[in-house]
Ligand code: URP
C-alpha cells in the first residue's frame with residue numbers, strides 16, 4: 001500500500017483481545033492498515049523487539065484544580081500532559097471542577113482556557129458536580145452531554161464538594177436522563193469529621209492520622225450507600241479509587257446481582273500502605289482513600305486479576321511538598337487535616353502495573369491493555385476512536401520495551417511535583433515511544449518537538 005505517512009514496523013501488537021506480529025500503517029492521524037508487511041511510507045518506525053500498545057488512557061487525573069488555602073497544584077496542562085506522554089499515555093481525562101455558585105459552562109470555559117494550546121496528549125474533561133441546582137441538572141448537564149461532556153464525578157466527602165444523598169440521587173437521575181456516565185468518590189464524610197476531631201483533641205495530628213481517621217468502614221459504608229443510590233436511581237456507576245477488599249466486595253456483590261457497577265483502583269493501593277504516611281515527610285503520601293495494608297494490596301490485585309476492577313487509573317493529583325506539607329507543617333504542629341490530598345502518578349502508572357502485573361505473571365498483556373486503555377475508552381465513550389489498535393482508530397500508539405529496567409526516581413520524571421511516592425521503586429518495562437494521532441511526541445526519552453499536539457476530544461455517550 002502506498003501513500004502511508006508512517007509505518008510502525010516489526011513489532012508485536014497487543015490489544016485487549018489479541019497479541020500478534022504486524023505492521024501498522026498510518027495516514028491523517030488514523031490507523032489505515034494493519035498487515036504482515038507494509039511498505040511505502042515517508043517515515044518508518046522500527047518496532048523490532050517492542051510491544052506495540054494502544055496509548056494509555058488515564059481517566060482519573062487532576063490538573064490545575066484549586067485546593068484549600070490557595071495551594072496551587074504542581075502541574076498545569078503543559079507539565080501534566082508532558083509527564084503523561086513520557087509515561088506512555090496518549091489521552092488524559094482531567095476534571096473540570098464546578099465551584100459552588102458557578103455554572104458548569106463557566107467552569108468549562110475556565111478549564112478550556114487553561115488547557116488550550118498546552119497539551120502534549122489529547123484530553124477530555126469529566127465534570128465535577130458540586131452544586132446540583134435545577135438549572136445545572138435540568139439544563140446544563142443534558143446539553144453538555146450532547147456536546148461530548150459525557151461523564152461527571154460526585155463526591156461524598158470534602159466540604160467544598162460533597163453532596164447529600166438526596167443530591168446524589170437527583171444528580172444520578174440527571175445522568176440517566178442525559179445518558180452521561182456517573183462516577184463517585186465514596187467515603188463517609190461525617191464519620192471522617194468525627195474521627196478527625198477526636199484525633200485532633202487527643203493531639204494526634206501527624207500525617208499518619210490521615211489514614212487512621214479514614215479507616216476501611218468509612219469507604220465500605222459509602223461504597224455500599226453509593227451503589228444503593230445508583231440502584232434506586234437506576235443508573236450505572238463507576239466507583240473510583242477503591243483501596244481495599246471490603247469496598248471491592250460491595251462492587252463484586254452488586255455486579256453479581258446484575259447491576260452495572262464498575263470499579264477503579266490505582267497504583268498507590270498496590271504498592272503503598274498506611275505505613276508510608278508514618279515516615280519522615282509522610283505527608284507526601286497523603287491521599288484519599290488512604291493506602292492501607294498488605295492484605296488490601298493483595299485484595300486489589302485479586303480485583304485486577306478477577307475482573308472486579310474495570311479500570312486502573314493514576315488519580316494523579318500533584319502537589320509540591322515544599323509548597324504544601326513542608327510549609328503547612330512546620331515542626332508538624334499543624335494537623336494532617338491541612339495536608340492537601342493527592343499524590344502524583346501519571347507517569348508511573350503504566351510501568352508499575354506492567355512490571356508488578358505482567359512481569360510477575362499476575363495478569364497477561366491483554367488484561368494490561370484493557371485496564372490501562374481499552375476499558376477507559378469503553379466506559380467513557382471514546383471507543384473505538386481510542387483505546388485500541390484497529391483500522392479507523394486514532395493512531396495513539398506506544399512502543400514498549402518489556403525488558404528495560406528502570407528505577408523510579410524524581411529526577412527521571414517530568415511532572416511538576418518535587419517528589420514521587422515511588423522513589424527507588426524498581427520496574428522492568430518502560431515506554432520508549434509515544435505517538436498521538438500519528439505524531440511522535442516522545443521518543444528515546446526526548447520530545448522531538450515542543451509543539452503541543454494534544455486537543456480536546458468530545459466523547460460519545462457511553463454504552464450502558
Ligand atoms: O487524595 C486524592 N485522591 N485526591 C484527589 C481528589 C480525589 O478525591 O480524587
Ligand code: ZN
Pocket residue numbers: 185240241288
Ligand atoms: Zn476522589
Ligand code: ZN
Pocket residue numbers: 060061062315316317
Ligand atoms: Zn481523584
Ligand code: ZN
Pocket residue numbers: 281283325326329330331332
Ligand atoms: Zn510535617
